[in-house]
Amino acid sequence: MSARLPVLVSLVVLSFKRFASTTGPCLASLEGARLDPRLQLILVDNASDDGSAERCGEWAALRSDALYLPQASNLGFGGGMNAGAAAASGEWICLVNSDTVFPAGALPALASTLASLPPSVALVGPVTNQAGNGQRLPLPELEMAKVPAVGATAMRAPTGLLTPSYRTDFFCVAVRRSVWEQLGGLDRAFGLGYYEDFDFSLRLRAAGFEQVIAEDVFVAHVGSASFAKMGDSQHELMRRNRGLLEQRHPAVRFEHVREGNAQALRYLVGVAQASGWTEARRERAAWRYAALLWDEPRSPLKRWRWRFAQRGLRRALAQAGIEPRFPATGDKETT
Incomplete structure (x- = not known):
């Protein structure tokens, strides 16, 4: 019997409520991960109280190769991802928000890209339809259901580009596990979420590592699904965390x-x-x-x-x- 290949990428999917509209479709698009021995799939639920935690458990019960980590309380984006990353065994950890969909070809493209990178590159973000930086390739007025097909078509014509980036948007991001551990993962001080990805990007840059946009990996993104119903508290959280980011990184640049x-x-x-x-x-x-x-x-x-x-x-x-x-x-x- 041949030895199992070492895990290249541990995919950590963070779920919080709305299983049918977010986590379910995301997991369905990642079914191919089970066929690739280089990929590990970890599902974390952040104490969903709408039945999604149970749905996640049912999904995991049918897939012995997937690891399910239900949380007793909502640890926020940073805490939830940290919990999943702690169980990762891959050379790379790919943090996946539940409001994403991987088009056909995205997983092989991701694995191929990560396997070929020099040690100096430690953070990689795909392109997408919805992001706050250069990762965004907008598709104006196109309904979300049609976005994955456009992304799949784009990936069939590879550009060979790895574009340097000032920061990386964490709707989906791959980070070297050794660097993740060196930096201590995401900072829990940012609470439920917002700007912890920016903070990590800047800490990684300060540590001397590079981050790039993988132009030949496309992941569809709904955007802000986890915070859609927070109302005024969402804006207060954003203001508070932006101030925290500025305090910790006085030279930070906020770019449109x-x-x-x-x-x-x-x-x-x-x-x-x-x-x-x-x-x-x-x-x-x-x-x-x-x-x-x-x-x-x-x-x-x-x-x-x-x-x-x-x-x-x-x-x-x-x-x-x-x-x-x-x-x-x-x-x-x-x-």
Whole structure:
């Protein structure tokens, strides 16, 4: 009998309420993990009181290869993920929020990307339809049910790009387990959630490690599902945690998502100019260029300043013959 391959990636799925609309679909999209001996699947429920904890238990009871860790109380995003990561045996820990869906091809693409990275890279985020930084590839007005298919199509045309990033959005993120343990995981001081991912990104950067956007791994994201019904307390939590982040990282930069997209597009252009424009890179540049125009500031003065700042990037895109275009979705396209 052949020896079992060492675990490359431990997938930690954090569940909190609404099993039918979030955790259930997420887990269904991860069924392929059970067929790959390099992948470990860990499910954590954060003390759901709407029947979701029981649904998670039923799911796990049918899958002896999955580890289920129900929590007695809501530990928040950081605490819940820390609990799952403590049971991980993989070289990489992939934190997965329950409001995500992995399109066909995403798991193999993730494993392939992580297996090829140099030791200096310790944090990797996929691209997605909904994020607060350069990981976002927007699909305006496209219903969520159709997003995974667009992502699957995009992954069939790999760009070969690993884009440097200032910070990583933790809707789905892979971190080297050795670095996770070195940094002590996520900081519980941020409570239920918000900005603990930003804090981890900055602590990782300060420790001398790199973080990148894996342009060839797409994970669909609903966004803010865990906090949707908090009301005013959600905004208070955000204000409180932003202040905590600023206190701990006085030099922190809060960048609009359009700035992250522009930085990613600028990096893409630089790589293409140096090593060649493939068809996949052209398609990705067209997508990001469309986002650049779609996401411009509304204020006329701010919009003028933004366009002026991006004039060199636009010139380079024009010289390469890149026209702004969102990917075909079957719906009316936005350009």
